Amino acid sequence: MEKQTGVGGEKKKAVNRTATVGLVFVFILYMFPFCMVLINSLKQKRDIIKNPFSWLFTIKGLSFYNFEKAFRQMDFLNAFKNSFLITASATLLVTILASMLAYYIVRNNNIISRITFVLMVASMIIPFQAIMIPLVSIYGGKLSVLNHRVTLIFMHTGFSMAMSVFMFHGFIRGNVPLALEEAAHIDGCTHRQTFFMIVFPLLKPIISTMVILNSLAFWNDFLLPSLVLSDKKLLTLPLSTYSFYGTYSADYGTIMAGLLLCVIPVLILYILLQKQIVSGVVAGAVK
Template identity: 55%
Template sequence: MAKGRTVVGGRKAVFMNLMKLVLLTAVLILYMIPFFLILINSFKRKITIIKNPLMLVDPKGFSLDNYSSAFREMNYVRAFGNSLIITFVSVAFIVLFASMAAYFFARTKTFAAKFSFSLIVAAMVIPFQTIMIPLISIYGNMFGMLNMKSTLVFMNIGFGMGLAIFIYYGFIRSGVPISLEEAAIIDGCTPYQLFFKIVFPLLKPTTATLIVLDVLWLWNDYLLPSLILGKKKLYTLPLSTYTFYGTYSSDLGKIMAGLVLTILPVIVIYLILQKQIISGVVAGAVKA
């Protein structure tokens, strides 16, 4: 087996690279086929989809009819707005409360601080499915707080604390010099001033990572919203997609258009912020 030693720039290396490229392109095309199929069929009439789902273009030509009816019947604008506001408000509070708490835990040596932090980290292993039944029984049956966006936001904040505090804690311990804070205290900063003016701006890279992770999680979340939001006018995008699919499951053209519409915003954001998203996901996974 002496074939392997690569000579940089040699003929063999060029050939190997070409082979890799061909192989990867083939695999990537395979990976993308589902999206491609949804896209081409979203422009076709129902009858052509059933007859031949693999045909590229409908014999009667390109049509946006599916989109206009899916857009209307999914209540796209409202669902999009609900998703946006729930995601935005939840993430803002998660970032705020988690960074404050993590800073406190990282800089305080009292028993209460250590214990609280350990509890939060330990609780990260509890899967959502273990909590959902009592959660609904407390907030639904006891307090009657279902069918409110604010209840969902409230819970999102609670579920977001673990990972957020954990990641911030690690970064503050390793990346925020304590001498800076000491100088600020001597200059007479109050604790909040110290945190918001000096520490929080230094946490920017971690905040970016966290925003990526939490937006992906909350924007796509289905199970918790489906338990909390039972009214159509409160539906987020995944919920309205789900109901839409159930209602029109035989009307394939509309379904395809609805799926494309649901995916579209994420893909657009991905095209713009690809680098940040990928590095955020990697940083989050490696730290956690």
């Protein structure tokens, strides 16, 4: 019996070691592009073109000039302000509207609610690329409402509603007891008070998850803002990096530095809210 236990323990250790090696390999493979961006952002253009895979200690001319140039050329502070306003506003609207609509669908099991939910779920199948040209044609040519932050916020909110409602719907149906709402109604709460005072606080796990997913999607989005915004004063951070690409050439060092400047705010946010982000994702997955 002791021998069998030892053999089983050795097999388990071997499996754990193999899994660890595999995870390390995947981590290195995943982080390699980011490391190359970081390294090349500190090189001069000639060094990047000559050998983009060379390490920092094998070259000369290491400097932070690319970051200074990228900061000025991107108009970083203005682009950051635009990205922050658009991301925060769209995330807030999606969270409130999607949770309210999902709550109504769950608690009102009628034909209108069922049709609405089915149509919203079905809309997730339609790729954005299939409707982007008619979308720009209608909003740009007919309504003339492009080049406005409000327009982009409206579109972000609309395109994210279906998935958000779907997620909130499943959470409310399985994790929010109806007895709490009935007790609130007996105590004299209106439907609005019941939702915002009783139901909404119970949605914290799924709200954390959806806020993370939606905010990252809005912050990193390039395609939709590129169709809506063309005024340099309204460009978001991903769009502002496009100014480094010329007709016949590109300043690769400045491009790498600009990409890192776009990532830095997200990294800082993650460091500050690491515990909340991890707990929100785990709680949302478990629920």
